[in-house]
Amino acid sequence: MDFAKTIPVIWESLPFILGGITWTLSLVFGAMLLGLCLGIPLAVGQVYGTRTVRGCIGIYVWLFRGIPILVQLYLFYFGILAYLSQVPSLAGLGLDSAFLAALLVLGLTSAAYQSQIFRGSIQALPEGQLKAAQALGMTESQAVRSIILPQALRLSIPGWSNEYSILLKDSALAFAIGVMEIMSRTRTVAALTHEPLPFALVAGVLFYLLTHMGIRALKTLERKVRIPGYARQGSMS
Amino acid sequence: MTTPQPILRVEGIHKTLGDQLVLNDVSLTVNRGEVKILIGPSGSGKSTLLQCLNFLHHPDQGRIWLDGREFKATSRRELCAFRQQVGMIFQDFNLFDHLTALGNVQIALIKVKGMAKAKATHRAKEELARVGLADKMDLYPAQLSGGQKQRVSMARALAMDPKVLLLDEPTSALDPELIGEVLAVIRFLASAGMTMIMATHQIAFSATMAHEFLFMEKGRIVERGSPVHLLAPGATSRTMAFCAKINELSGDLGMAERRCASSSSALADKPQGGHGTT
Numbered sequence: 288m289d290f291a292k293t294i295p296v297i298w299e300s301l302p303f304i305l306g307g308i309t310w311t312l313s314l315v316f317g318a319m320l321l322g323l324c325l326g327i328p329l330a331v332g333q334v335y336g337t338r339t340v341r342g343c344i345g346i347y348v349w350l351f352r353g354i355p356i357l358v359q360l361y362l363f364y365f366g367i368l369a370y371l372s373q374v375p376s377l378a379g380l381g382l383d384s385a386f387l388a389a390l391l392v393l394g395l396t397s398a399a400y401q402s403q404i405f406r407g408s409i410q411a412l413p414e415g416q417l418k419a420a421q422a423l424g425m426t427e428s429q430a431v432r433s434i435i436l437p438q439a440l441r442l443s444i445p446g447w448s449n450e451y452s453i454l455l456k457d458s459a460l461a462f463a464i465g466v467m468e469i470m471s472r473t474r475t476v477a478a479l480t481h482e483p484l485p486f487a488l489v490a491g492v493l494f495y496l497l498t499h500m501g502i503r504a505l506k507t508l509e510r511k512v513r514i515p516g517y518a519r520q521g522s523m524s
Numbered sequence: 525m526t527t528p529q530p531i532l533r534v535e536g537i538h539k540t541l542g543d544q545l546v547l548n549d550v551s552l553t554v555n556r557g558e559v560k561i562l563i564g565p566s567g568s569g570k571s572t573l574l575q576c577l578n579f580l581h582h583p584d585q586g587r588i589w590l591d592g593r594e595f596k597a598t599s600r601r602e603l604c605a606f607r608q609q610v611g612m613i614f615q616d617f618n619l620f621d622h623l624t625a626l627g628n629v630q631i632a633l634i635k636v637k638g639m640a641k642a643k644a645t646h647r648a649k650e651e652l653a654r655v656g657l658a659d660k661m662d663l664y665p666a667q668l669s670g671g672q673k674q675r676v677s678m679a680r681a682l683a684m685d686p687k688v689l690l691l692d693e694p695t696s697a698l699d700p701e702l703i704g705e706v707l708a709v710i711r712f713l714a715s716a717g718m719t720m721i722m723a724t725h726q727i728a729f730s731a732t733m734a735h736e737f738l739f740m741e742k743g744r745i746v747e748r749g750s751p752v753h754l755l756a757p758g759a760t761s762r763t764m765a766f767c768a769k770i771n772e773l774s775g776d777l778g779m780a781e782r783r784c785a786s787s788s789s790a791l792a793d794k795p796q797g798g799h800g801t802t
Contacts, residue, residue, distance in 0.1 A: 418580055419618035419677075423632035423684060424608030426600060433635055438622045514622050516666025 293485045300476040304489060307469035311497070314389055314458045314468060319451060321394030326401030327440075331431055333402065334409050344402070351399035356392060356460050364388035364464045389461035397454055404450065408442035409435055441512055448505035452498045459494070469493050528555035530592070531719050532610070532688045537576055537586035539569075539743075546572045547583070548743040554688060554721055559714050561730040561751075562723040563766060564740035570723035571615075573740070574690045577721070578610040579603055591687055608636060611686030615693040617673040619665040625652060625676045626661040629683050637684070651679035655709050671702030678709055689713070691722035727767045731755055739763050 333344045351359075364385055372382040381387070412435060420430035462471035470490055477486035532554050539547040546569045554560050562570045575581040577588070579597055588595045590609060597603050620628050629648035633639040639647070652661050655675040665673055674694055681689060694710065695703045707729050714720065714733040724730055731737075731751035739747035739754075739762050747754070747762045754763040 413616075413618070415614060415616060415618035416620065419612075419614065419620070420632075422578055422580060422607055422610075422612035422614075423680070424604045424636040425632060426604055429635050433631060434620050434622075438620075441622065514664055514666065516664045 293480070293482050296476075296480050296482065297485055297489060300480075300486075301489075304469065304472045304476065304486075304493070307467060307472040308493065308497070310386070310466060310468040311455070311458055314386070314393060314461060314466065315451070315455050317390045318393035318397050318454055318458070321390070322397030322401045322450070322454075325395070325398035326405055327436070329398060329402035330405035330409060330439075331436075333406050335427060335431065348399045348402060351396045356396060356457050357463055359392040359396065360388060360460060360464050363392050385461070385464045385466045388464060389458070389466050393454060393458060393461075396457075397450060400450055400453075401447070404443050404446035405439060407446070408439035411442060412438055441509075441514065444505060444509040444512075448502050448509075451501045451505065455498055455501065456494060459490075528558075530554070530589070531556050532577065532591075532721070533589040534577065535587045537573065537583045537588075539572055539576055539581060539583050541572065541581075546743050547576065550586075550740075550743070550745055552721075552738060552745065554719055556719055557717045558735045559720045559722070559730075559733050560736050560738060561727075561734040562721065562738050562740055563725070563727060563730075563763065565766070568740040569743040570740055571692050574612070574692045574721065574723060577690055578607050578612050580612070604636070608632075608684050609687045611681035611684060611689040613674070613677055613681055613689065613691040613694050616697050617665075617670070617677045619673050619677055619680075621665050624662050624664055625657060625668065625672075625679075628665070628676055629680045632680070633683055647683055648679070651683045652676070654682070655679045656705070669702055670698045671705045674698065674706045675709055678706075678713075682713075688719040688721065691720060691724070693723050693725070695724065695726060725770055727755075727763075727770065737763055739766065 329344050329347065332340045333348075336344070354362075368382050368384075368388050368391075371377050372380070416434055416438070417427075417430055420434045421427070425433070458468060459470040461468055462474060465471065473486040473490040477483045480486075530553050533552070535551045537547050537550040538545070548569075550569070550573055552560065562573065564570055572581060576583045576586075582597060590606060595602070595606050597606070619625075620631065623631060626645065626648050629651050630641075630644045633644035633647055634641060637644075649658065649661060652658055655678055657672060657675055657679065660668060660672060660676075665676070668676065678694075691710070695706050698706065703726070707726065710720075710722070711729075711733060722730065734751050736748055737751050737754055738745045741762070749761070749763075751763075753759070754761040755767065
């Protein structure tokens with residue numbers, strides 16, 4: 288293979304490929320956000336909920352952690368969403384969008400994983416924190432919101448940055464249902480030029496850079512919200 | 525002298541944790557301005573009793589009256605209202621680690637009492653000043669010494685205007701040189717007429733301000749009486765024996781006897797049965 292020849296081709300196709308970053312990042316940030324909004328209540332429910340609540344959450348987590356993302360993408364895109372978009376009252380909502388399917392799958396799966404990160408952090412807090420809050424007359428939900436979560440979420444940032452890097456790379460699977468993110472675009476160009484290797488490298492470099500930048504940003508966040516007085520911890524290297 | 529006014533009264537408290545009967549038919553009354561001291565070996569149920577008194581543990585049996593009204597933990601709302609009136613000081617402080625000293629004192633005022641932030645800040649500063657920490661209010665728990673943390677936790681409890689303060693071995697987790705500053709606050713509160721029930725091993729100290737000692741063993745109160753009585757020279761009380769044992773464990777037997785004796789003779793000068801000056 289002649290790399291010298293492919294460089295102009297890569298250069299030429301770069302604007303098209305870079306256009307995929309918007310889709311990749313919308314997908315990842317959207318899914319992180321959905322996972323965060325669902326993952327926190329799931330974690331709280333799993334720690335403080337009744338038996339039934341804990342059981343239901345357990346099943347949810349088990350399902351979404353157990354089914355491969357690719358399978359879920361097909362199930363949502365060709366199954367659930369395709370079916371719903373046929374329902375007359377839901378027509379015109381754009382439910383048959385591949386982006387929506389990918390967003391839901393990644394978001395719901397991430398919620399399952401994130402809930403376990405948050406649950407671990409909540410359970411790592413000393414029991415006395417909740418007791419002290421209750422002794423002051425706080426309800427359990429006040430205590431969770433003002434005392435438990437502010438501490439647990441701080442503890443979750445290292446695990447959360449791991450979740451970001453996994454989600455980012457999982458988002459590449461969305462090419463399978465035709466979301467025009469980075470992977471789809473590099474594959475399209477590779478197919479047109481019959482040069483799969485250089486474009487796989489381009490995709491690899493882009494994903495690497497996005498992972499690196501995201502983790503840097505989360506490290507900064509971790510440092511910003513660190514509680515003064517605590518010794519620097521291993522994760523702060 | 526006014527007639528004693530019961531603030532907190534409990535009758536027949538039973539509590540089982542796991543398969544162990546931790547509290548076995550405990551009854552006590554504390555009147556306004558009184559200081560009652562719970563003593564006894566560890567595992568005797570002091571801590572569980574205190575936690576039952578503000579429903580951090582729900583007693584299996586027994587009745588509780590606060591300020592003349594019987595409390596039944598029927599609704600969550602009533603439970604929270606009850607706990608606001610019964611302050612609790614923990615052995616290991618349990619300060620909220622993500623909040624400054626000021627934030628620790630302020631948060632329940634805002635969230636529970638619904639106080640406006642400016643007013644809560646003002647009140648919190650007052651309480652911190654009262655425990656001598658006006659200059660530390662912007663520090664986080666991890667930046668404070670043990671004694672300072674315990675004083676913040678006292679300010680936090682006092683800001684809620686509790687009718688009675690429960691103290692669960694407030695100095696047991698402290699280095700010896702830091703105990704004094706916490707005891708000073710407790711002594712100040714007693715002299716200001718605060719009603720308190722305290723579990724402690726600081727017998728000589730508490731003898732100087734307690735109205736009654738309650739000696740617990742195996743989930744029961746097995747001996748009760750004024751410190752003067754229980755610690756009188758030559759007394760054969762369980763309390764006296766326990767006191768000697770504690771001091772013996774700290775390795776100074778002769779000193780122990782002198783301390784028990786001196787604390788009781790110091791008491792002889794103290795007016796009996798009086799309420800603290802308010």
